[in-house]
Amino acid sequence: MARIGSALLVALVAASAQAETELYQTVDRTKVGTEDTFTLEIVVTDPPEGAELQFPTSKDFEVLSQSRSTQASFQIGAGGQTTIQRINKHSVVMRANHAGKLTIPGAQLKGAGKTLKAQPITLDVVAGRLAPPPPPRRQTPPGFPNFPGFPGFPDDDDGFFPPGFRPQEPDIPRNDSDIFIRISLDRDEVFVGEQATLLVTVYSRFDLSNIDTVTMPKLDGFWSEDLATATRLEPTTKEIGGVPYRAYLLRQRALFPVKSGTIAIEPVEADITTGFLVAGQRVHRKSNALSLKVKPLPGGAGKTSNVGKLRLSTEVSQTHVALGEPITLRLVLEGRGNLRNIELPKLSPPPGLKAYEPQITDAFTVLKGQFGGKRVLEYILLAQQTGTFTLPGLSLESFDPETKQYTSSSTDPIELTVSPAANGGTQLSVGTAPNPLDPNEKNQLTAAGLKPLRYAANFTPMEPPLFxxxxxxxxxxxxxxxxxxxxxxxxxxxxLRRSSPEADRARQAKEARARLKAARELALGGKVDAFYGEVERALLSFLEARCGQPMAGLTREALVAALATHGATDDTRARVVAVLDRCDLGRFAPGMGESAAKKQTLDDAAAAMEAFS
Amino acid sequence: MSLFLALLLSQSGGYYTPQEAQQLFLKSNDAFHAKDYAAACDGYRKLVEHGAGGPDVLYNLGTAHLAAGELGPAVLELERARRLQAAEDIDANLAVARTKVIDEVVGATAQAPFFQRLALATRERTLSLGLLAATWLTLACTLLAWRLPSRRGAFAAAALVLLLVSGGLGLGVFAHAWVAQELVEGVVQPATAKVLDGPSEAAHVSFEVHAGLSVRVVEESGNFVKIRLGNGLEGWTQKEGVARL
Known part of the structure; x- marks a missing residue:
C-alpha cells in the first residue's frame, strides 16, 4: 500500500507545477513561565531545491530538542493540472532563560537567490511555572515485574505505583539537560510510620551504557526498605515538556518516617556513562533534594505506634498433647507496612505452660510499590502440668493511614488439653529399678504468678493510728x-507528821512498843534483870509519850497523879503501877526468872499500854 | 441490684452494712475472675471509701490493679495492706509488682532505718493498746505495793516488770509516730514522671521515675513534692504523681 502511494506521488510530481515558497513560524502559547517548555513550529511550504533553513537563535532561549516532519498535498486545477504542495514542519522545543517580554527572531530560508524571513514572535515570560503539569501517564517501568499480591488483601490497583501515586513530570535542569538524575516521592505528606516511596530515575537524551558509583542519601529519620534495584539498564521513553527522554529507574525504596516534622532527603549522586568504547563519555550527576512532611499519628500519646494494614492470626500444631510433648504455635502477622518495626502483642501463656523464645521468620514482599508481606513468630510451648489450658487471644492495634483510623486485629483464644504421658506415673517395673521420667513428663506444680484473691474479708474502716x-x-x-x-x-x-508534838509522841509510843517487842526476845535469854529493866523502860517511855512529860524517877504517887492528870482511868493507873512493881520485884526476888512470870509481865505491860492508848 | 445499692451508697456517701459490703466484695471478686479488672478495682475502692476497707480489701484491690497492669496503684494498695497486716500473700504479690517496676535504684541502702523496720514489723494498734494497759497496771501494782506491806515485794516486782514492758511498748509506739511524722513514703503513680531540680515547671529535668517506684517524700512546695530515693537521689516532681502511703 505504501509502495502504491509512493509511485503515485512520483508521477504526480513529474506532472505538476511548482507552487510558491512560504515561510512562517508559530508557538503553541504566548505566555509561559521560565520553567515551562513551549514548542516553536516553523513551517516551510514548497522550499526550493537546495534551500537552507536557519533556525532562530537567541540568548534569551535555550533549545531543548528539534524534530522535523514533511508532508505533501495535491491539488487538481480546472484544466486538470495538478499542483503539489510540499510542507516541511520543524518543531523546536524551547525554554526561556529569564522572565520578561522576549522575542524569538524569525527563521530564515535561503535558496534560489533569495532569502525569506519569518515574522519574529514576542512571548510574555514570567518566573516559575505557569502551565499546569501535563496529565499523568501511567506506565510500568521496565526491569521491575509486577510483584505478587499479599494473601488476603484485595488487589485494588493494577499499576506499579502505590495507590494514589501519580508521578509528576520532573523539571528539566538548565544545565545538564541531556542527562540528569531526579528523585521523587509518591506523596508530599505522610503519617509517622506510613510508607513513602522514593524513586531514583536517570533521564537521558542518549542511550546509556553504564550507571555506577550510585551514592544514596543517608535517609536520617527514616526506616527504609529497598523495594527494587535495577540490575539492567532498560529504559522507557518519557516525554518531558515535549522533549523525549529515556528514563532509567535506578532504585525504588520504601521510607517509613520515625518522627514527625519535615524531614529532608539529600540528593543522590551517580557516575553515568554514555555510548560505547571510545565513543563513550562518563559524566557525574547529582540529583535534586527533597523534603517530606510527616504528621504525627492522631490521638497523641497512649495510642499504638503500629502503622499499616495489618492482620494477626495464630495457628497451633495440635490442641491435644501428652505431657512433655511440645506444641508449636505460629503467630502470623501479615499485611502492608513496616513489618519489621511492628510491636507484636506478647504471648502470655497460663501458668503450667512454658513458652520458649520464638523463632522469627520474615517473608517480605512488595505489592504495587507497598512494602509488606508476612512475619511469623514460631513459639514452642511445653506443658508442665496436665489439664486444660487456654491461651488467651491476642490483639494488635494499628493505625491504617488509608482510612486514617485505628483498627484492631484479634485472634481467638486457643484451648489446649494436656494429658499424662504414656509412661507417666502408671508404668510399673518388676525386678528392675524404675526408669526416671523425663523431667518434661512430670506434672510440675510450681508456685508462680500472682497469689489468689481473698474470699473472706474483715471489713475494718481505715482509722487513724491510736497515738x-x-x-x-x-x-x-x-x-x-x-x-x-x-x-x-x-x-x-x-x-507534816514529823514536825508536830503529836507526831513526836506517836513516834515515841511506837518506839516504846518496839522496845517491849525487844524485851520479849530478852525473855528467852537468862538475863532476868535486863529483861525487867527493858520492860520498865518501855512502859515509862510509852507513858512519857502519852503524857508528854518525863516519868522516870517519879514516885509512885507522883506517877499516878500525872497519869490521872492525862486522863488515865483508875484501872489503867493500877495496871501501870502493878507492872512497875513487878519489874522492881523481878530484878531482886527469886522465882521471877521463870518464863511464866516473864510472860505475865509482858502481857500486863502490853495491856497497860493498850489501855492508855 | 447489689451494684445499684452500692452505687446509691457511694452517691450518698454512707457506709455499707456488713451484708452489703460482703456482697460488693464477692461481686468484685467475680469481676476479677471475668478479667474485668476495672470493675473489680471500682468495687474494692468503693468498699475502702465507705469505711469497709481493711487488709483483705486492700490486698484484693492491689492484686486487681496488678493484674490490670496498673503498677502504681498496685504497689500502693499492696503496701497499704502490708502496713495493716503481715501476710505471705501480700508480700508475694508485692514482690511480683516490684519486679515489674522499671526503675532500679542503684546503690540503695540495704536496710531501712531501725525505727522504720520496727514500725513495719509491729502493729501500731496492738502496741498502743498494750502501752495503755501496761502503764495503768504499773500504777496499780505500785499502789498495791504501797498499801499492802505484807505483799509489797511481789507487787513491787510486778510493777518493775510492767514498767520495763511499758518502756518497750513505748519505743514501738514512738517508732510508729516517728515513721508517720518524719518518714512520709509514697509510690509513683503515672507511667513516667519527670523529676526536676527545683519546684518549678521551668526547672531542669534531672531524671525520670516510673510507676510503682517507692520514694520518700521529704518536702512539699506548691504543686511539687521533693522525693528522695533509697540511694539518696533527690528531686522535685508533681504532687499528684506521688500517692502517699
Missing amino acids: SRAWFPPAVGAPFALAVLFALGGLTVSA
Whole structure:
C-alpha cells in the first residue's frame, strides 16, 4: 500500500507545477513561565531545491530538542493540472532563560537567490511555572515485574505505583539537560510510620551504557526498605515538556518516617556513562533534594505506634498433647507496612505452660510499590502440668493511614488439653529399678504468678493510728502522773507528821512498843534483870509519850497523879503501877526468872499500854 | 441490684452494712475472675471509701490493679495492706509488682532505718493498746505495793516488770509516730514522671521515675513534692504523681 502511494506521488510530481515558497513560524502559547517548555513550529511550504533553513537563535532561549516532519498535498486545477504542495514542519522545543517580554527572531530560508524571513514572535515570560503539569501517564517501568499480591488483601490497583501515586513530570535542569538524575516521592505528606516511596530515575537524551558509583542519601529519620534495584539498564521513553527522554529507574525504596516534622532527603549522586568504547563519555550527576512532611499519628500519646494494614492470626500444631510433648504455635502477622518495626502483642501463656523464645521468620514482599508481606513468630510451648489450658487471644492495634483510623486485629483464644504421658506415673517395673521420667513428663506444680484473691474479708474502716488521737497521750501519761502525785502526797504527809508534838509522841509510843517487842526476845535469854529493866523502860517511855512529860524517877504517887492528870482511868493507873512493881520485884526476888512470870509481865505491860492508848 | 445499692451508697456517701459490703466484695471478686479488672478495682475502692476497707480489701484491690497492669496503684494498695497486716500473700504479690517496676535504684541502702523496720514489723494498734494497759497496771501494782506491806515485794516486782514492758511498748509506739511524722513514703503513680531540680515547671529535668517506684517524700512546695530515693537521689516532681502511703 505504501509502495502504491509512493509511485503515485512520483508521477504526480513529474506532472505538476511548482507552487510558491512560504515561510512562517508559530508557538503553541504566548505566555509561559521560565520553567515551562513551549514548542516553536516553523513551517516551510514548497522550499526550493537546495534551500537552507536557519533556525532562530537567541540568548534569551535555550533549545531543548528539534524534530522535523514533511508532508505533501495535491491539488487538481480546472484544466486538470495538478499542483503539489510540499510542507516541511520543524518543531523546536524551547525554554526561556529569564522572565520578561522576549522575542524569538524569525527563521530564515535561503535558496534560489533569495532569502525569506519569518515574522519574529514576542512571548510574555514570567518566573516559575505557569502551565499546569501535563496529565499523568501511567506506565510500568521496565526491569521491575509486577510483584505478587499479599494473601488476603484485595488487589485494588493494577499499576506499579502505590495507590494514589501519580508521578509528576520532573523539571528539566538548565544545565545538564541531556542527562540528569531526579528523585521523587509518591506523596508530599505522610503519617509517622506510613510508607513513602522514593524513586531514583536517570533521564537521558542518549542511550546509556553504564550507571555506577550510585551514592544514596543517608535517609536520617527514616526506616527504609529497598523495594527494587535495577540490575539492567532498560529504559522507557518519557516525554518531558515535549522533549523525549529515556528514563532509567535506578532504585525504588520504601521510607517509613520515625518522627514527625519535615524531614529532608539529600540528593543522590551517580557516575553515568554514555555510548560505547571510545565513543563513550562518563559524566557525574547529582540529583535534586527533597523534603517530606510527616504528621504525627492522631490521638497523641497512649495510642499504638503500629502503622499499616495489618492482620494477626495464630495457628497451633495440635490442641491435644501428652505431657512433655511440645506444641508449636505460629503467630502470623501479615499485611502492608513496616513489618519489621511492628510491636507484636506478647504471648502470655497460663501458668503450667512454658513458652520458649520464638523463632522469627520474615517473608517480605512488595505489592504495587507497598512494602509488606508476612512475619511469623514460631513459639514452642511445653506443658508442665496436665489439664486444660487456654491461651488467651491476642490483639494488635494499628493505625491504617488509608482510612486514617485505628483498627484492631484479634485472634481467638486457643484451648489446649494436656494429658499424662504414656509412661507417666502408671508404668510399673518388676525386678528392675524404675526408669526416671523425663523431667518434661512430670506434672510440675510450681508456685508462680500472682497469689489468689481473698474470699473472706474483715471489713475494718481505715482509722487513724491510736497515738494520733487526742486522748492517747494523756491516757498513757496519767498513771505516771498519778504515781508522782501519790508519792508527793505521801512525802508531804510524812513531813507534816514529823514536825508536830503529836507526831513526836506517836513516834515515841511506837518506839516504846518496839522496845517491849525487844524485851520479849530478852525473855528467852537468862538475863532476868535486863529483861525487867527493858520492860520498865518501855512502859515509862510509852507513858512519857502519852503524857508528854518525863516519868522516870517519879514516885509512885507522883506517877499516878500525872497519869490521872492525862486522863488515865483508875484501872489503867493500877495496871501501870502493878507492872512497875513487878519489874522492881523481878530484878531482886527469886522465882521471877521463870518464863511464866516473864510472860505475865509482858502481857500486863502490853495491856497497860493498850489501855492508855 | 447489689451494684445499684452500692452505687446509691457511694452517691450518698454512707457506709455499707456488713451484708452489703460482703456482697460488693464477692461481686468484685467475680469481676476479677471475668478479667474485668476495672470493675473489680471500682468495687474494692468503693468498699475502702465507705469505711469497709481493711487488709483483705486492700490486698484484693492491689492484686486487681496488678493484674490490670496498673503498677502504681498496685504497689500502693499492696503496701497499704502490708502496713495493716503481715501476710505471705501480700508480700508475694508485692514482690511480683516490684519486679515489674522499671526503675532500679542503684546503690540503695540495704536496710531501712531501725525505727522504720520496727514500725513495719509491729502493729501500731496492738502496741498502743498494750502501752495503755501496761502503764495503768504499773500504777496499780505500785499502789498495791504501797498499801499492802505484807505483799509489797511481789507487787513491787510486778510493777518493775510492767514498767520495763511499758518502756518497750513505748519505743514501738514512738517508732510508729516517728515513721508517720518524719518518714512520709509514697509510690509513683503515672507511667513516667519527670523529676526536676527545683519546684518549678521551668526547672531542669534531672531524671525520670516510673510507676510503682517507692520514694520518700521529704518536702512539699506548691504543686511539687521533693522525693528522695533509697540511694539518696533527690528531686522535685508533681504532687499528684506521688500517692502517699
